[in-house]
Amino acid sequence: MLIRKPDRILGSEITPETVYYNRRQFMAASSAGLASLALPTIAKAGLQEDDEITPEDIVTQYNNFYEFGTDKSDPAAFAHEMSTDPWSVTVSGEANKTGTFAFEDIIKGLDVEERVYRFRCVEAWSMVVPWMGIPLKDVLAQFEPTGNAKFVEFETLYRPSEMRGQQGFFSSIDWPYIEGLRMDEANHPLTLMVTGLYGKELPNQNGAPWRLMVPWKYGFKSIKSIVSIRFTEREPLNTWKQLQASEYGFYANVNPAVSHPRWSQASERRLPSSLFNVNRRPTLPFNGYADEVAHLYAGMDLRKYY
Ligand SMILES: Nc1nc2c(c(=O)[nH]1)N[C@H]1C(S)=C(S)[C@@H](COP(=O)(O)O)O[C@H]1N2
Ligand SMILES: [Mo]
Numbered sequence: 001m002l003i004r005k006p007d008r009i010l011g012s013e014i015t016p017e018t019v020y021y022n023r024r025q026f027m028a029a030s031s032a033g034l035a036s037l038a039l040p041t042i043a044k045a046g047l048q049e050d051d052e053i054t055p056e057d058i059v060t061q062y063n064n065f066y067e068f069g070t071d072k073s074d075p076a077a078f079a080h081e082m083s084t085d086p087w088s089v090t091v092s093g094e095a096n097k098t099g100t101f102a103f104e105d106i107i108k109g110l111d112v113e114e115r116v117y118r119f120r121c122v123e124a125w126s127m128v129v130p131w132m133g134i135p136l137k138d139v140l141a142q143f144e145p146t147g148n149a150k151f152v153e154f155e156t157l158y159r160p161s162e163m164r165g166q167q168g169f170f171s172s173i174d175w176p177y178i179e180g181l182r183m184d185e186a187n188h189p190l191t192l193m194v195t196g197l198y199g200k201e202l203p204n205q206n207g208a209p210w211r212l213m214v215p216w217k218y219g220f221k222s223i224k225s226i227v228s229i230r231f232t233e234r235e236p237l238n239t240w241k242q243l244q245a246s247e248y249g250f251y252a253n254v255n256p257a258v259s260h261p262r263w264s265q266a267s268e269r270r271l272p273s274s275l276f277n278v279n280r281r282p283t284l285p286f287n288g289y290a291d292e293v294a295h296l297y298a299g300m301d302l303r304k305y306y
Pocket of ligand 1: 063205218
């Protein structure tokens with residue numbers, strides 16, 4: 001159960017709520033008879049002075065989740081057709097503890113934190129979102145990855161009966177959606193498994209019941225509705241790289257100096273954006289998180305490893 005600290009002020013757009021909880025975590029905690037409460041730590045560190053939290057209705061209605069269609073409005077319209085309860089997750093590969101686990105059991109006992117991150121899509125729009133989640137390193141450690149685990153690969157649910165975008169014969173995506181990280185990226189303290197936003201349960205269109213959030217990478221790395229975690233020795237082949245390797249790589253670090261072949265990445269539209277106020281701002285290396293993460297790529301040619 002999550003309790004918002006009364007003195008917590010996120011931004012003028014947010015109605016102050018003194019108490020809220022994530023239903024699933026609340027239920028998991030109460031069914032386990034846990035008396036202790038996980039208090040969210042406040043993590044606004046790293047925001048720029050002029051970063052303002054994006055209104056909730058934009059975060060939950062302007063989405064990319066191709067399993068439900070390719071229009072930005074499709075996920076909010078159709079993601080309710082996906083059932084997220086029960087939800088099981090298969091853990092496999094280079095780890096001592098593998099198998100199929102109930103989602104509740106994986107997150108039980110792990111603290112949920114609130115993190116406000118900039119979020120930059122490869123399509124050159126961006127938002128600032130108050131996510132709630134568990135550091136990925138805490139999620140992964142319980143499976144005891146072995147020394148052979150150099151990467152971790154994630155898969156999204158494949159269930160065409162509930163995900164209408166997976167039915168389309170015109171769809172060029174080879175489902176399920178796959179993403180991956182190098183283990184040092186996965187274990188970086190900024191990397192989060194998101195279970196909520198705005199202090200609420202994660203809406204289906206944003207990747208319920210849990211999705212990745214890697215704030216220094218383009219949004220497509222942040223895979224939604226995860227059902228599989230696999231520890232591997234080899235670099236996973238992520239969906240967008242598989243679709244178009246000349247445009248989308250494995251690393252996908254936000255980089256204003258490397259243009260997408262069809263558009264510049266030097267700047268971005270910060271939502272809300274309109275014809276009259278485009279709200280364009282320069283894109284920052286590593287989406288503004290360079291101090292925290294640039295060392296992970298020391299000596300790498302980021303034009304080659306894009
Ligand atoms: N399974 C899955 N995960 C996905 C996507 C998708 O189509 N399918 N789209 C990605 C892209 S391109 C972006 S920008 C973000 C969007 O997250 P949001 O809708 O919560 O803003 O999700 C990412 N994760
Ligand atoms: Mo994206």
